[in-house]
Amino acid sequence: MSVHTDQRSIQMQGDSHIENITVHIRRVLEDSDLDAGIVTIFVKHTTASVLIIEDEPGLRADTKTVWDRLVPADPAWQHNTRNPGEDNGHSHLRGQLQGQSLTIPFVERQLTLGTWQEIVIIDFDTRSRQRDLIIQLIGE
């Protein structure tokens, strides 16, 4: 059993921009000598999340729509009214509901993802930002 930790930064655009990182996660696994275990993908921010989607343009658009409905951008969020200059209260609320950590098993040196599952980062913030990820393998 051993632990392998990889770090990566990606440039994101905000406003529910989605970036597919599946190929990168597969490469980190291939570069390790591990056969079976888990990979944990962790986003080091409060206004971005990691999740699994079927990655096609319709669902990318629907994901933005559903978040705009569930947690609308609104100057009245107290994060905005209490903290001068802040406009991203909704970004925080979306990020904490969607989450920053995803754990996926691997066996025989392969992620156990199903046919349509892709790993993506979504950026809920109101401006372009660089986002830091931790990809950590634990296994044998």
Add this chain to the structure above:
Amino acid sequence: MSVHTDQRSIQMQGDSHIENITVHIRRVLEDSDLDAGIVTIFVKHTTASVLIIEDEPGLRADTKTVWDRLVPADPAWQHNTRNPGEDNGHSHLRGQLQGQSLTIPFVERQLTLGTWQEIVIIDFDTRSRQRDLIIQLIGE
């Protein structure tokens, strides 16, 4: 430390159908020689999720109701309008919000679940389907 991986398929009915898999997860743990560690339960699909609930008929009904309110079935989701034959845009959006991975610690050969916690699969799709799960133990 070692890794044990189990696979299971279950028949699900769609439309927020819930199936309790707690007994199966306990059995996988009992059949291993592991004393302490984590079990990761991973659903290999985008329109089904794994979660913890108090499993009683009222909450099963309320869970369907709350999802019908938060992310309604709607022919206008772009997943449906852009992809001929698709009607499950809402199923994808629900599945990605609820998530496909759950990690639970175990100690002294027992899951650390609280009294009322049960592990369930929920199927958000629009038709009956077979669902594949990975149950992976890492521990000592």
Add this chain to the structure above:
Amino acid sequence: MSVHTDQRSIQMQGDSHIENITVHIRRVLEDSDLDAGIVTIFVKHTTASVLIIEDEPGLRADTKTVWDRLVPADPAWQHNTRNPGEDNGHSHLRGQLQGQSLTIPFVERQLTLGTWQEIVIIDFDTRSRQRDLIIQLIGE
């Protein structure tokens, strides 16, 4: 590789009360002899959750507001109508959506949390309760 398991109880007030447990998680890590791996924080209840937020008063208030909008308290939830004496159907629905398990990597004896990330427990129940947590490290 080894596994370290810690348990902790905290007193919570319900009604979306938030308690910051980051310092405690750091202390459990410092008290172990582990350099790299994951910590899993698990809440042994169905009406409380663990999550990451930027912990400032505006977002604590907004978090309560957003949950009151997304999943309102309502005597008509079937958990309440079918089970005499129950009034916390909304607490269960919120808890199962936000989740009871959080996995965070650590390296060089430090959590990989970003600058603004804090680990908190949120209690969605309708009364004051003691809440039990499992904090489990797996690493080397």
